[in-house]
Amino acid sequence: MNRRLILVDPHPRTLDLIFDPDTRGRFDALGELVIHEGEPMPDELVDKHLDEAVLIIGQTAMPTERLQRARKLRAIINVETNFLPNIDYEYCLREGIHVLAPGSAFAPAVAEAALAMAIDLVRGIRAADRDFRAGREEYGLAGNRGSFMFTGAPVGLIGFGDLGQHFRRLIVPFRNPVRAYDPWLSDQFLRSHDVEPSSLEEVLATSRIVLAFAGVTADNQGFLDRRAFDVMQPGSAFLLMSRAAIVDFPELVRQATTGRLKVAIDVFPEEPVASDDPIRSVEGILLSAYRTGGMPEALFEIGRQTVGDAEPILRGLAPVSCRRAQRETVARMRSKPISMT
């Protein structure tokens, strides 16, 4: 049997963080692993093994020239999970080299936190805790002024990829009417996932809770701006869960500061946020430091999907767990590389 060489270049992730012991065992059994951690794999190491590599696990720069040499290469699995401009995607798609990312790995962690935050906003949970500490709590009905039930309230999703889909499944028992706006998905697809396809304006105007799960693309930077927020009903909740670049961030902060919207934010234009940023004292925002996804369990799921797809690929079968790079979308994504896990 022929040698199966696998380049493992996971930086900024590390193998310990993405593999639980069982999955690491399966990973080690995939073939002959050439591993480099702690920094991107040095060029000389890549170049030395490129013509033998059947898989690349990581974010190795793969311009056309390298791909042309990698004649045994069957797949690149990006464990950072964003498709970045580090690869000649067109070449890979032409040549049948899968470019994959286990992007759904974060969905359970993000969705459960998003649900807790959504209920927190509409039921005033954190705010009531703060009032209690300040000695100004009110009990029972009096303590619930301005609150409304999450159960049954109209929910709007902006972006219906892995995160939106998982969130939708979590809220089934709450019987919310759910609308979704996602210009990349057909009405047919949205309806088959139990959401009502809607324009952005419909989502904003009719939902009492709006969650932004959209990635940032060439077309949608700052599209959630003052006009968009003003369409929302006063007292409604807006949760920014995916990418800060899709909103007019100062305007979102203003909506929270004036009390017009109840707001939760997990992603910021610059991270870490400046120590003197006034956002730190805005009471109307539930602040989360890019924490909703970064759970150990989510990282282990990256590993499981990676091995789960590497195994069939090496047997000549198609991958089924990871998301594939697609011609239509990969060129439009504007994700920044992560700077920390």
Place this chain on the structure above:
Amino acid sequence: MNRRLILVDPHPRTLDLIFDPDTRGRFDALGELVIHEGEPMPDELVDKHLDEAVLIIGQTAMPTERLQRARKLRAIINVETNFLPNIDYEYCLREGIHVLAPGSAFAPAVAEAALAMAIDLVRGIRAADRDFRAGREEYGLAGNRGSFMFTGAPVGLIGFGDLGQHFRRLIVPFRNPVRAYDPWLSDQFLRSHDVEPSSLEEVLATSRIVLAFAGVTADNQGFLDRRAFDVMQPGSAFLLMSRAAIVDFPELVRQATTGRLKVAIDVFPEEPVASDDPIRSVEGILLSAYRTGGMPEALFEIGRQTVGDAEPILRGLAPVSCRRAQRETVARMRSKPISMT
């Protein structure tokens, strides 16, 4: 057709708070209503109408002597929702007078808040917001030390009445193994509701998230004491949702203060809590001023169940929505009357 006289004595609730307009219309059509709000119905008013009354809506004191005179009475519907020692229950049960309470009305409001609080505790959401405001937030994985996923974590329910049952339905999509301890319910019943019947010790020892939904009875005051909490795994979450009297309250505060348990509390031994009570500054407790149930929607559900059962009772049919007073349990309950809505 004969006159249908109905005594309406809802204090401490008011009709405006428990009836939405549609339900109020149906309520008004039930018969001839004698309404007294703002205080308990005066004795002379009760006595004047007692022999004609077919229904009592409220918490009118109904000792044997009054019941003996109320020969047309078919049902008493307690809209405060706790069975108090204001009625000769045995007499009612003998004579076929239903004593009812729409106790499940609060379940959706309490359960959704309990879920948000449970996820908040295990994911550190409020604590992270506090750290962010203090300028000591950490991002991503580093910010999640000590957190764990709610999804899939073992959940334990102490008490499996309306609140526990509703909570169990809400968490189906999270795929938790769920144990319940409820000495009033058979294993058969618990299993048919998708929870594993367990001893108190099993629930405490194996669950990472424990929710106390039990009412207070003659037998269970303070049963969740130091020994009980010490059985729980360090870093686990405990949520006190139903009655303060079932726990050793100072011990629960101590477990939170030392950081051994993550704690949320919605009910306190005395309400309002004293302004200088040190609990107000314990960071390890998510504080909620008896707010989880008291939502306008929950109160309207009281009205809907009241009318929903009053209508069939007046047609000679059995009630199906409210909870019935039962010989075995009514004598054991030790609920205090509510002092505020």
Place this chain on the structure above:
Amino acid sequence: MNRRLILVDPHPRTLDLIFDPDTRGRFDALGELVIHEGEPMPDELVDKHLDEAVLIIGQTAMPTERLQRARKLRAIINVETNFLPNIDYEYCLREGIHVLAPGSAFAPAVAEAALAMAIDLVRGIRAADRDFRAGREEYGLAGNRGSFMFTGAPVGLIGFGDLGQHFRRLIVPFRNPVRAYDPWLSDQFLRSHDVEPSSLEEVLATSRIVLAFAGVTADNQGFLDRRAFDVMQPGSAFLLMSRAAIVDFPELVRQATTGRLKVAIDVFPEEPVASDDPIRSVEGILLSAYRTGGMPEALFEIGRQTVGDAEPILRGLAPVSCRRAQRETVARMRSKPISMT
């Protein structure tokens, strides 16, 4: 500790049929069992033990005079599962003697068979098998003339007790709009179980599949008559699952014979059906000889609910699994005793 004497008088059932080995073990541990099988317990045996009996398991005749002597009696659990006129119910209800029946035991067996029969009717499954054997099958689309999808079709339930409720749960994934007619249940109750409360006429006129799960009462004999069936849309399906006496049986057969309705029948006015009854050759009826409920698993569930409630009753707690005899309904039921298991 005092002696716990239990009269066990299960005829026409037998203990072997209602108890699996584990449950039998728990049953035997309940107390001192006086068992008589194969026929109703002889009077002298009943009379000998009556004043000591704490439980009766079975259908022992219990007129007032016997009940007065049974001063330790706490509950009667009817394992035949229909409330028959063999007991002074009013006496029991006054004195706090539970009269129980594990009536929901049959629901899973009946509901799954009813679902298969409903899909069979609308998709023509049995009819197509018959045509295939006769050499006149048609393939693909041509073979589906007159068929329609069960998925998404309007479903109507007549009677929404244990059977209807279980059936409703089974069909959740099919996303049918579901209406129910049940004059004993409030709209509030029906809506909380995800069915639209409707008049009988609405159910019949709007549903493509109607299932009769209603018991027979003093008021409803033959209420599904020619006028009722004529309200149904031609080509719709009607399934008689509960009691033959609620329909005008000859008219139902006529509707099937003419092909106006697709029909399934599990219960007949006389059982066994006469050997020369013309119904045996009506092709438009799916014939089932009272088979949908009588599964070994259903009978074992009778035993599990019996012991599941007997245990807490003997500890002074309330039963939670069996159905209770109620003043309003027990006097109206017109079930015949079963003549065979």
Place this chain on the structure above:
Amino acid sequence: MNRRLILVDPHPRTLDLIFDPDTRGRFDALGELVIHEGEPMPDELVDKHLDEAVLIIGQTAMPTERLQRARKLRAIINVETNFLPNIDYEYCLREGIHVLAPGSAFAPAVAEAALAMAIDLVRGIRAADRDFRAGREEYGLAGNRGSFMFTGAPVGLIGFGDLGQHFRRLIVPFRNPVRAYDPWLSDQFLRSHDVEPSSLEEVLATSRIVLAFAGVTADNQGFLDRRAFDVMQPGSAFLLMSRAAIVDFPELVRQATTGRLKVAIDVFPEEPVASDDPIRSVEGILLSAYRTGGMPEALFEIGRQTVGDAEPILRGLAPVSCRRAQRETVARMRSKPISMT
């Protein structure tokens, strides 16, 4: 704006069968349609329009030479739904021409019929109807000898594509343990769909109900043979729902004839089945003439997915509803073209 020419070559399907009126309206608005029905589009018509066509809807032969000329072509949507050897798939995949098939359109129709058939087999519904007509029915428990409950019984799925996935969703309320064998799918994928990944032998040995939903490939013809069936427990049910070629058909018939297995068959080696084929009189087989999928609603879903994906493709977006031809699988499929709808 440029002209959008679309070749419509749906034979053996017709547009009337795959488009409901609304979808037909959206289809007509896609661009300039060149439609040919009733036979494959004549070569001269294809050749005349090929260099302008942006979409092909149908099964037009598209060898390399034609594809090279179709320089504006963005997608081929096969409305017959099987990927046949009529296309140079490799060329399409290299050049970014989507080759799509709305294969999941049949899943709801097949899955609901399969469920009815599965319950029919294990509960003996059709067999009992036959016995009733023959005057040899038995009532109640006696009539259920050899039957078992579908609810809770171990279910095994052979093949876990669209059909298997839809079936799995339908049976959630029945709480079956479900195993699946599908060599093209990773364990990771199967577990995320709530089935236990298993070897073929495990599926056969442990399941009481086995459903074959697998397509036929270069590798699996006749893989369900005598050895496979003999692994199954006597009295279990086997349903052949997808392709006759995956089983040793005479052996399957033999297993039914001897009564060792309960069998349902929807697909046959030759269709129509010969008029004197002895299978027509085997009582142990529920016979279905390729009827489970061919419902009008399923065909309309082909149209909805076709338009649902054509619209975004023409806006430069990726398709999301149809299944895509993949290098790894398309070369291995051995579907026969359908000869009838």
